[in-house]
Amino acid sequence: MISYILEVSFSWLIFYLAYILLLQQEHFFGVNRGYLLITLITGLWLPFLQIETTYTYPIPQLSYFLEEITVGGQVAETVEYTNYWHWSSILLGIYGIGVFVGVVRFVLSLQKLHSMYKNGMAEHKSFYTLIKTNSIHSPFSFGSYLFISNNIALEKQAYQYVIEHETAHIRQKHTLDLLLVECLSILFWFNPLVFLYKTALRDQHEFLADQAVLSHVPIKEYGQLLIEQSIPGLKIGLVNHLIYSQLKKRINMMTKKKKSNRPPYFRYALSFSAFLLVFWTVSCSKDLPSEAEAEIAEKLSSEKLTASKYKPTESDKTSPLFVAEKMPRFPGCEHIAGNNKAKKTCADEKLLQFIYDNIKYPKKAKKDGTEGVAIVSFIVSETGTIKNPKILRSVSQECDAEVLRIIELMNENGLVWTPGEDGGKLVDVTYNLPIRFKLK
Known part of the structure; x- marks a missing residue:
């Protein structure tokens, strides 16, 4: 179990570093979103994919080894042995508590959303349902539901921009990404890389939604709307908010001049090399000679036995x-x-x-x-x-x-x-x- 956790963490670390160094500042947000999702899932199953690679020892045929046989024995009870189980039980208990807290928070978030849906006024649209609530919160979407507060005054044009932003989240099914990363954050609550991935995915979601609006709205006008709507209010980890992160990051991405409409193939090729590195390190187990085999082979070699x-x-x-x-x-x-x-x-x-x-x-x-x-x-x-x-x-x-x-x-x-x-x-x-x- 510990070995699996370490291999998953190593995979996510390499993939995330490649994202930060090569892809984070690129305007190809859909590709970046795909990269984050693929690497997140790949890191989970790569440890299960084991491919043996053969290491040829200089004189492998000189010594015929039978399969190793393990003889087990029950160690006498000692203080150290008792402490080992004691500490492993404590660690397992801490992990269980962390998972339990994560599940409780997840359930409470769903209950809060259900309460808002139940108490709000629903308007069914072509591909989503608009829920108007009496709570004070920034607009957000979850699944095919768009929640907007009646207590926030919006001009007609600004209201339309908000709807377009949130429906972009709905069309692109960003909620599925959030549910995936939320489940992983429960199981790997102790691993900060999960939360870094969550932040990176949310960034790409917001950039994609902003991009959908900016296709026909002036940057200055839309940026002003974001600043005006930066209000405190209800925050739920499972949903896409209009305002959830630093405005500076989003506005910088909007105003940053796009160098080219062509993807930076070299950067994406370099990021793909992260796959090769992780695959070779985690999934390719090298069939190296054991210490014992090396020792015997050296002994035989010293006797000048050089034929197969x-x-x-x-x-x-x-x-x-x-x-x-x-x-x-x-x-x-x-x-x-x-x-x-x-x-x-x-x-x-x-x-x-x-x-x-x-x-x-x-x-x-x-x-x-x-x-x-x-x-x-x-x-x-x-x-x-x-x-x-x-x-x-x-x-x-x-x-x-x-x-x-x-x-x-x-x-x-x-x-x-x-x-x-x-x-x-x-x-x-x-x-x-x-x-x-x-x-x-």
Whole structure:
């Protein structure tokens, strides 16, 4: 959960910085609105999109690794363990309170709107409903409803400008944007980026509505109306107000000379690079070699094994292979119908089950809080028995001893692997098995 929140926050931060640096001052308000909505939603689902990219290690074939096996153990009760759960519960409680407060505010806003609708006088127009109220508030719209106060005197021309401004909000369905960002502000109430997005979206809404009026109204006349109508009154977070933000910002945007009617393609291309950066960082998980694999590969490299296969020479008949044409398989799956892949999948599952059924977390390791990955190397001989087990990476004396015990237990229980084959001959093959000891 924490990882998801961090990835979402990182995505929104990069997208928002691109907006501030490249797009905020542009007059293409519809494009900017689309950018904000797309990046807001994209930041939510990108962490779920995971694409693996392969990192080629210089000598990947030298060491055959089985899937890592995790051995869990219940940690002894300690003050630290108790405090961990204590603080996590507190944080979860704080988050729940924040969500509850947000939901209450949301519901109260809807109730206030419903009360104004119920007590107002409705006039049905072609594509919206005009609600005239007796409260003192600046004009605003919500959905297809336009609320205007009877207690604010407006000249006929000014009244028409107000209607045009608010109907622009209605036509362009700005309420849907506000509802989306309001829901996100409830779930991510602790994240200031949500509120920055909310402010940026409201800016674009107002610029778009102003643009609709200014298409046939002089800037000076319309700007004077905004100043005259800058009055205190009812403010509801879910609605589009005629006056909701700093007049200076809106008037500056109105009076700013538009350089060109063509979109600034270079700026939008640069903002698109933010998508690539976030996608690569959040969604592309690199399949890097683990620390353990790197350690073993380095060990093998130091022994001057540079071929993808190491085959025994005439002078070294006892040397095992690291990769064979047919790798050995844990017993119990020869009855499986199908190709070698199906048998290998079955054998890996049975090996995993054997380890889980027999391995035990050493008591001393539990008491000491010992965790880590032990890597054991062993040879599956040409007769199917296990020989020469040894620890390549140590966790502790107790954990290492338990890992060796499990490997040797295969011979003690009479388990005979299906031996490996190479060039039509049965051969010895070396395996490396990572076993992770992790306390819960």
